[in-house]
Amino acid sequence: MSPPVAPARAVATSTCTAEVLDEGALVLRWSPTGSAPALFAHPYVPVRAGTPPHAGIPVCWPWFGPGRDGGMSPAHGFARSATWSFLGEEREGDATVLQHRLTSDDATDPAWPHAYRLDLAARCGATLDVTLTTTNTGEQAFVVEEALHAYLAVGDVRRVSLAGLDGAAFHDKVADEDRTQEGDLVLTGETDRVYRSTADVVLTDPVLGRRLVVSTEGAADRVVWNPWSQKGPGIPDVGDQWRRFVCVEAANVLDDVVTVAPGETRSMTYRLTVEDL
Incomplete structure (x- = not known):
């Protein structure tokens, strides 16, 4: 018997519709009116x-991918599956939060045995704002990698x-080399890059006739990812839909990890705005 479809908490206001799962605190869908x-979510594969x-x-x-030193499992940490x-x-005006x-009483890992509290606030309105807040509730400092891994x-x-x-400057994980971006980024194959940048990213989409504007707070890096035809078909809930998304993420990874002292709180916000061309 296959596992049940994950339930979602729905938002429907004059400014947007959205769905957020309790599992992973995943903002699954958001559409401005x-x-x-x-x-992105695969149209035929249920969550x-x-x-x-x-x-x-x-x-x-609290780690990204397999972690900075490799070998960490599950990939991207345990928070996304908890x-x-x-x-x-x-309600905040026309938005719903x-x-x-x-x-750490809910989820932890032997390789990361620290006391913590994570809070995620998804403000769903004409603009989507997702804020991840880490609090160290223990007596020792800890180091985390973190990302809001948005599929646009x-x-x-x-x-x-x-x-x-x-x-x-960016690290190209496909070629395993450090490079510098020249001009706008146009994807032509498998892409997995970690940019050291806090700039807004503006995605221009001539097919859908719009721009997606990504801005962040508290994030030192931008990650851009698409598995392309080489790897996309091998991912069950991507398949031939690899053409329908690109990940533009807010992150603190690689050399930009975050140290959180006892009692300290650190936050990272991902803001997404849709504009017509």
């Missing part, structure tokens, strides 16, 4: 409980361009 969905999807805005914490506590929702929390929906990834990264 009058606009096509801004976040199953216990299976973190390649969709929406997964939370990567069930978070739903704290409730509140959904609040989730995860603590596009008409065709081969036709989009990303502005805002010109001149930024």
Whole structure:
């Protein structure tokens, strides 16, 4: 028997529709009123409980990928597959804010035995704002990698361009080399890059006739990822839909890890805005 479809908490206001899962505190969908969905989720593969999807805005914490030194499992940490506590929702003008929390009493790992509290606030309105807050509730400092791994929906990834990264240094994980971006980024194959940049990223999508503007607070890096035809078909909830998204993430990874002292709180915000061309 296959696992059940993961339930979602729905938002429907005059400014947007959205869905957020308790599992992973995953913002699965967000669509401003009058606009096509801004976040990617495979149209035919349901999001199953216990299976973190390649969709929406997964939370990567307390490590990114296999970790800085490799070998960490599960990939991107345990927060994205844990069930978070739903704290409730509140209205802020025309927006709805959904609040989730995860603590070290709920989920941890032998390789990362620290006391913590994570809070995720998803403010769903004409603009989407997702804030991840880490609090050290223990007596020793700890170091985390973190990312809000946003899957942005596009008409065709081969036709989009990303502005805002010109001149930024980046590590190309596909080629395993350090480089500097020259001009706008146009994807032509498998892409997995970590940019050291705090600039806004503007994705121009001529197929859907819009721009997606990504801005952040508290994030030193931008990650851009698409598995392309080499790897996309081998991912069950991506398949031939690899053309329909590009990940543009807010992150603190590699040399930009975050040290959180006892009692300290650190936050990172991902803001997504849709504009017509």
